[in-house]
Amino acid sequence: MAKTKHVMYLKLSLTLLILAHVLATTNGLDSPSSKTGRPWPFKKLNKPVVLMISCDGFRFGYQFKTDTPNIDLLISEGTEAKSGLIPVFPTMTFPNHYSIATGLYPAYHGIIMNSFTDPVTGDKFNKGLDPKWWLGEPLWVTAANQGRKAVTYFWPGSEVPKDSWTCPKELCPHYNSSVTFEERVDNVLSYFDLPQSDIPDFLMLYFDQPDKEGHEYGPDDPRVTAAVGRVDKMIGRVIQGLKKREIFDEVNVILLGDHGMVTNCDMKTIYIDDLAEWVKIPADWINAYSPVLAMNPKWGKDVKNPSEKNAELVAKMNEGLSSGKVENGEFLQVYLKEKLPKRLHYSESSRIPPIVGMVGEGLIVRQNRTGVHECYGDHGYDNKYFSMRSIFIGHGPRFKQGKKVPSFENVQIYNVVAEILGLRPASNNGSSLFTRSILSSSGETGEVD
Numbered sequence: 001m002a003k004t005k006h007v008m009y010l011k012l013s014l015t016l017l018i019l020a021h022v023l024a025t026t027n028g029l030d031s032p033s034s035k036t037g038r039p040w041p042f043k044k045l046n047k048p049v050v051l052m053i054s055c056d057g058f059r060f061g062y063q064f065k066t067d068t069p070n071i072d073l074l075i076s077e078g079t080e081a082k083s084g085l086i087p088v089f090p091t092m093t094f095p096n097h098y099s100i101a102t103g104l105y106p107a108y109h110g111i112i113m114n115s116f117t118d119p120v121t122g123d124k125f126n127k128g129l130d131p132k133w134w135l136g137e138p139l140w141v142t143a144a145n146q147g148r149k150a151v152t153y154f155w156p157g158s159e160v161p162k163d164s165w166t167c168p169k170e171l172c173p174h175y176n177s178s179v180t181f182e183e184r185v186d187n188v189l190s191y192f193d194l195p196q197s198d199i200p201d202f203l204m205l206y207f208d209q210p211d212k213e214g215h216e217y218g219p220d221d222p223r224v225t226a227a228v229g230r231v232d233k234m235i236g237r238v239i240q241g242l243k244k245r246e247i248f249d250e251v252n253v254i255l256l257g258d259h260g261m262v263t264n265c266d267m268k269t270i271y272i273d274d275l276a277e278w279v280k281i282p283a284d285w286i287n288a289y290s291p292v293l294a295m296n297p298k299w300g301k302d303v304k305n306p307s308e309k310n311a312e313l314v315a316k317m318n319e320g321l322s323s324g325k326v327e328n329g330e331f332l333q334v335y336l337k338e339k340l341p342k343r344l345h346y347s348e349s350s351r352i353p354p355i356v357g358m359v360g361e362g363l364i365v366r367q368n369r370t371g372v373h374e375c376y377g378d379h380g381y382d383n384k385y386f387s388m389r390s391i392f393i394g395h396g397p398r399f400k401q402g403k404k405v406p407s408f409e410n411v412q413i414y415n416v417v418a419e420i421l422g423l424r425p426a427s428n429n430g431s432s433l434f435t436r437s438i439l440s441s442s443g444e445t446g447e448v449d
């Protein structure tokens with residue numbers, strides 16, 4: 001009796017198994033994978049989905065400051081940029097978030113600093129939403145233009161209307177720093193409770209930490225360590241939310257930051273007025289002091305050749321700075337923007353002022369010795385400095401488990417997301433070959449090559 005029951009049970013299980021297989025195969029026929037010929041790896045979602053999370057000012061190495069079990073989980077089960085993600089120059093928040101979104105260097109996407117004055121028109125940009133400033137095609141626009149659904153739960157530039165993207169309220173909430181991190185996470189997760197066909201293809205989530213504490217106290221402060229722990233908890237909240245919905249292994253989660261952070265104390269300052277012996281530089285020629293010195297000299301109407309005068313000014317400044325007579329002078333080098341090192345890609349925009357000074361790591365530039373004396377944290381310096389690096393971790397069906405890739409510049413990320421989502425990328429500064437080095441071609445997570 002018992003034996004018969006057992007056999008019947010076996011038969012039933014077998015039938016169910018076959019049925020399940022047939023269903024899965026049939027389902028596979030009209031899933032997106034049938035177009036690409038790839039095995040369809042998903043059970044719950046009927047399409048590839050990317051969730052990109054940015055932790056502002058998450059310097060590479062912060063993950064070793066304290067226990068970060070959730071970030072560690074993404075790293076061990078995903079793909080990590082071994083020595084961090086390289087930001088673009090200048091290593092500031094708006095230029096970098098928009099480079100991540102567009103795959104363009106700031107000279108080409110137009111947001112050349114967090115705030116600046118256009119040297120040609122005199123118009124001032126200060127994180128405003130006027131579409132004229134925001135060039136290039138960010139991912140949410142690429143998605144919308146190709147009939148996909150994007151959600152931007154805060155991202156610099158996402159509120160700017162462009163092409164098919166109108167920043168609809170329900171998909172593109174306006175930035176509000178008072179919205180708690182928990183609320184941000186829960187809101188983003190709630191999009192996964194929509195009916196299958198309404199689930200967004202692409203979601204972006206932004207935390208303004210640990211940047212805030214980093215600026216206030218410098219990177220080596222217990223309050224920064226606490227902020228790192230807090231951000232890790234939020235990553236845990238994302239992971240738990242996805243696991244509860246049984247989609248943690250189906251969503252491609254990209255965790256990254258825009259730049260790092262370095263201690264900055266005014267014991268290490270370069271004073272412009274100290275150059276007076278070589279050249280007198282009025283404060284109104286200077287748009288920004290540090291971490292990037294941005295200069296647009298106002299030559300009188302009688303000056304026939306301003307570029308010649310600019311070149312002379314640069315030469316005199318560098319002569320003074322390298323004379324050994326100017327305090328900390330060796331930590332500032334001034335360039336005509338066309339002469340900046342090519343690796344910075346920071347010349348081909350009329351918005352970049354004609355003269356740019358590269359300030360040494362952790363140095364400050366001021367006009368004179370009046371003013372505050374303090375220590376804090378900052379970023380914006382040359383992207384060659386390790387302290388300016390952030391993190392990159394990819395987790396999910398297109399990212400191999402436990403894989404480490406060499407560090408890369410964040411302009412590569414646009415193509416990576418476009419490839420995962422099957423979008424035609426707009427022209428950008430990433431390499432189309434790069435996606436092959438970081439993404440697995442099949443939808444299956446596997447061993448490291």
Ligand SMILES: *[C@@H]1O[C@H](CO)[C@@H](O)[C@H](O)[C@H]1NC(C)=O
Pocket residue numbers: 176177178179180
């Ligand atoms: C910002 O968010 C807070 C907290 O959710 C809310 O009370 C406030 O009304 C919001 N402000 C705006 C301008 O929407």
Ligand SMILES: *[C@@H]1O[C@H](CO)[C@@H](O)[C@H](O)[C@H]1NC(C)=O
Pocket residue numbers: 283367368369370
């Ligand atoms: C120092 O520079 C600031 C501009 O940065 C200027 O407002 C101030 O008058 C200067 N002070 C002196 C003593 O030159």
Ligand SMILES: *[C@@H]1O[C@H](CO)[C@@H](O)[C@H](O)[C@H]1NC(C)=O
Pocket residue numbers: 104105108345427428429
């Ligand atoms: C970056 O991309 C833009 C748009 O395709 C292009 O015009 C520019 O030449 C590229 N610059 C570099 C340095 O690759």
Ligand SMILES: [Zn+2]
Pocket residue numbers: 056057092093094211258259
């Ligand atoms: Zn930032």
